[in-house]
Amino acid sequence: MKNRTYRYIEKSALFPFGYGLTYSKMEIVNAELIDNLMKVRIENVGEYDTDDIVQIYVKHLSSELEVKNTRLVGYSRVHLNKGESKDVDVELDKNTFTLVDFDGKRKLVLGEYQFYVSTSQPDARSQYLTGVTPLTLRKTR
Numbered sequence: 001m002k003n004r005t006y007r008y009i010e011k012s013a014l015f016p017f018g019y020g021l022t023y024s025k026m027e028i029v030n031a032e033l034i035d036n037l038m039k040v041r042i043e044n045v046g047e048y049d050t051d052d053i054v055q056i057y058v059k060h061l062s063s064e065l066e067v068k069n070t071r072l073v074g075y076s077r078v079h080l081n082k083g084e085s086k087d088v089d090v091e092l093d094k095n096t097f098t099l100v101d102f103d104g105k106r107k108l109v110l111g112e113y114q115f116y117v118s119t120s121q122p123d124a125r126s127q128y129l130t131g132v133t134p135l136t137l138r139k140t141r
Contacts, residue, residue, distance in 0.1 A: 022119065024050035028135045029085065031117040036092045040117055042078060043085035051079045054088050057116040057134075058096055063109050065099040070122055097141050112140050 024046030032039045038056050054077075057070035074090040099109045116122035118134035127133055 022046075022050045022052040024048040024052075024080075024082070026050070026052045026080070026119050027132075028054070028117050028119070031115070031135050031137060033092075033115060033137060033139050036094070036096065038074060038090045038092060038115070038117065040076075040088045040090060041085060042080065042088055042119075044080035044082055047082060049079075049081045051077060052119045053077050054090055055118055055120065056090050056092060057118075057122050058092075059114050059116075060099060060109055061112045061114055061138075063099055063111060065101055065109060070116060110141050112138055114138055 024044055027043050027045045029041040029043050031041070040054050040056075042052075042054055044050060053075050055072060056074040058073050059070045060066040073093040073096045076088050076090045078086060078088050080086060095106060097108060097113065098106045100106050115137050116134040117137070118126075118132060120126040120130055120132070120134075122134040122136075
């Protein structure tokens with residue numbers, strides 16, 4: 001799978017997933033994880049009405065089973081008028097707290113997970129292009 005998808009890429013993508021989807025500037029104001037639901041407050045701080053995608057990524061912080069890059073575990077399209085903010089509920093994938101072991105079997109992996117909430121990937125290239133650092137939070141499972 002090496003370099004075949006964003007999840008397994010080993011160099012910077014020219015245009016990361018989610019880049020260029022909006023003509024305005026969106027800001028994630030707050031996020032809270034409750035069970036398998038991420039509650040996100042997003043605000044359009046730009047000059048235009050727009051649509052964008054709230055994206056939730058995760059990475060286990062210490063498991064040897066975790067792949068190099070973050071995993072997309074939830075997303076939701078949202079429309080915001082200029083100056084408007086909304087609360088968005090994003091249901092996380094049922095496999096958010098599981099990883100695939102060396103025998104190819106998916107299993108629940110306890111420990112600390114880092115979540116990234118943004119409108120693009122949580123990588124250096126996305127941050128460079130957008131000027132936005134994703135909101136992060138940790139959850140121990």
